[in-house]
Amino acid sequence: MDDTLYTVAQVRAIEAGARAQLAPGTLMRRAGEAAARYALELLGGRRDLPVLLLAGPGNNGGDALEMAAVLADTGIDATVLFPPGQRELSEEAADAHARARAGTVGFIDMLPPDGEWGLVVDGLFGIGLARALEGEYRDLAALLADMRCPVLALDVPSGLDADTGMPVGPDGIAVRATHTITFLADKPGLHTADGRDHAGLVRVEALGIDPATLPEPAARLDSRAVFARCLQARRHGSHKGSYGDVAVIGGAEGMLGAPLLAARAALYAGAGRVFAAMLGPHPGVDSVQPEIMFRTAAELAFGSRTLVLGPGMGGSAEAMRLLAQALDSTNALVLDADALNLLAASPELMARLARRGAGAVLTPHPLEAARLLGVTAATIQADRLAAARSLAERTGAVVVLKGSGTLVGRPDGTLLVNPTGNPGLATGGSGDVLAGLCGALLAQGWPAWEAAAGAVWIHGAAADWLVEQGIGPIGMTAGELPAAVRAVLNRLVREAGAGRP
Numbered sequence: 001m002d003d004t005l006y007t008v009a010q011v012r013a014i015e016a017g018a019r020a021q022l023a024p025g026t027l028m029r030r031a032g033e034a035a036a037r038y039a040l041e042l043l044g045g046r047r048d049l050p051v052l053l054l055a056g057p058g059n060n061g062g063d064a065l066e067m068a069a070v071l072a073d074t075g076i077d078a079t080v081l082f083p084p085g086q087r088e089l090s091e092e093a094a095d096a097h098a099r100a101r102a103g104t105v106g107f108i109d110m111l112p113p114d115g116e117w118g119l120v121v122d123g124l125f126g127i128g129l130a131r132a133l134e135g136e137y138r139d140l141a142a143l144l145a146d147m148r149c150p151v152l153a154l155d156v157p158s159g160l161d162a163d164t165g166m167p168v169g170p171d172g173i174a175v176r177a178t179h180t181i182t183f184l185a186d187k188p189g190l191h192t193a194d195g196r197d198h199a200g201l202v203r204v205e206a207l208g209i210d211p212a213t214l215p216e217p218a219a220r221l222d223s224r225a226v227f228a229r230c231l232q233a234r235r236h237g238s239h240k241g242s243y244g245d246v247a248v249i250g251g252a253e254g255m256l257g258a259p260l261l262a263a264r265a266a267l268y269a270g271a272g273r274v275f276a277a278m279l280g281p282h283p284g285v286d287s288v289q290p291e292i293m294f295r296t297a298a299e300l301a302f303g304s305r306t307l308v309l310g311p312g313m314g315g316s317a318e319a320m321r322l323l324a325q326a327l328d329s330t331n332a333l334v335l336d337a338d339a340l341n342l343l344a345a346s347p348e349l350m351a352r353l354a355r356r357g358a359g360a361v362l363t364p365h366p367l368e369a370a371r372l373l374g375v376t377a378a379t380i381q382a383d384r385l386a387a388a389r390s391l392a393e394r395t396g397a398v399v400v401l402k403g404s405g406t407l408v409g410r411p412d413g414t415l416l417v418n419p420t421g422n423p424g425l426a427t428g429g430s431g432d433v434l435a436g437l438c439g440a441l442l443a444q445g446w447p448a449w450e451a452a453a454g455a456v457w458i459h460g461a462a463a464d465w466l467v468e469q470g471i472g473p474i475g476m477t478a479g480e481l482p483a484a485v486r487a488v489l490n491r492l493v494r495e496a497g498a499g500r501p
């Protein structure tokens, strides 16, 4: 499965290289034919359903015109809405326009109010979008949101920034498509920030370009391939020590829930022993999960344990001391929540983190990332890939930038975009579960990169598994995730058939 993601600039270069090898208009014809094939799939092979295609002023519009001509040739009632006053079309788009006009394609210049369509195609703008949608284009984009039929976006949902996954602003809007067929290569903006909500199901159509000729991608989609080598079946000849210890450090006064969720997640994700090292008063036992061993944070010996710092840790002097002690250790670390806020407040601790070298994974949400980088959360969200890269480089750690289309970045600039998960994860405590899960994988010997990529992928897949069981996304609770994580992790190991005992 091709997991590569390319920026708009890279796609432009790929396109230029391809066009130089091909007769004019070849790529557009291939795009129109591929999109028409996909449309027929979405129509369930039916040819009696009318298709509406919105064509914009550029080559994205050209793709739509090409597609309309191909659909009409198969007997489909294709109607193109071609807003009047379009600027001069490119040569290839003009050719596509002529082909559409020569066939049975209908042309309208405004949307009939009560049109019933089998499919609507968004061919307004692609990677040439230069500013926020305005006027009639904005109105059309808004209208598509109310369509009861599938909406197929060509290349990029119009209005969306293909690099960042945010609507091109200020105050921009973007088409909400149910499906997107993206050309030449996949793009990060279709999978992160608001991208998933606008692109729907993404299909990549390479237009005949040889993947071997493509440059190094800007990012890749996270997948089990990234961490497959770590999926090891358990040997009979093993004991709890074989699977490492996790110590969750947190739980200041009145904040016990977060460390408990993290500790339970570590247990269900296979850590051999799990300790909950609390800063505040604690019950001494988790009656739901008596396997978790409670300690006061002060008495915890780090040993060689994987340390998960932050869940409910608060910002006390003791919390700061424990963080400093952990940074000075060579233990594998997961820093989450309050540990990240303490880090953001101390350049000295940031410097110790950058120096330490041993495996560390940071799991900020956008606001925590903003504090660490000294910017606003809006700045982070405006270009999540840049933020994840910058934070990984600055801290020398593996960084998980949470949110829709969670990113995993490492100091050398390598980036992953996670495709699993759903809005059920937008619930209190799901971040604590992710931190504990990541700690468990580190404790079982997964290197920081694979542990972060695996934790993020499994965390999302666990939420998807719960939805498949009819749980959520509305009302999904963080407490339901650990058992789902366990189910997904064991399925992955079985399917990998790795390292049979």
Ligand SMILES: NC(=O)C1=CN([C@@H]2O[C@H](COP(=O)(O)OP(=O)(O)OC[C@H]3O[C@@H](n4cnc5c(N)ncnc54)[C@H](OP(=O)(O)O)[C@@H]3O)[C@@H](O)[C@H]2O)[C@H](O)CC1
Residues within 6 Å of the ligand: 015, 019, 027, 028, 031, 056, 057, 058, 059, 060, 061, 063, 087, 124, 125, 126, 127, 128, 129, 130, 131, 132, 133, 134, 137, 154, 155, 156, 183, 184
């Ligand atoms: N060329 C190929 O080999 C292939 C192209 N493909 C398709 O082409 C688009 C990219 O085409 P391009 O023309 O570069 O860009 P767009 O079609 O996205 O639109 C650009 C035109 O729209 C104008 N524009 C930009 N933003 C706005 C806006 N907010 N409101 C109004 N008009 C806007 C822009 O002109 P300006 O000078 O006004 O900026 C352009 O006229 C690509 O996405 C593919 O769909 C296929 O990949 C096949 C190969």
Ligand SMILES: [K+]
Residues within 6 Å of the ligand: 060, 122, 123, 124, 125, 126, 153, 154, 155, 156, 157, 158
């Ligand atoms: K489009």
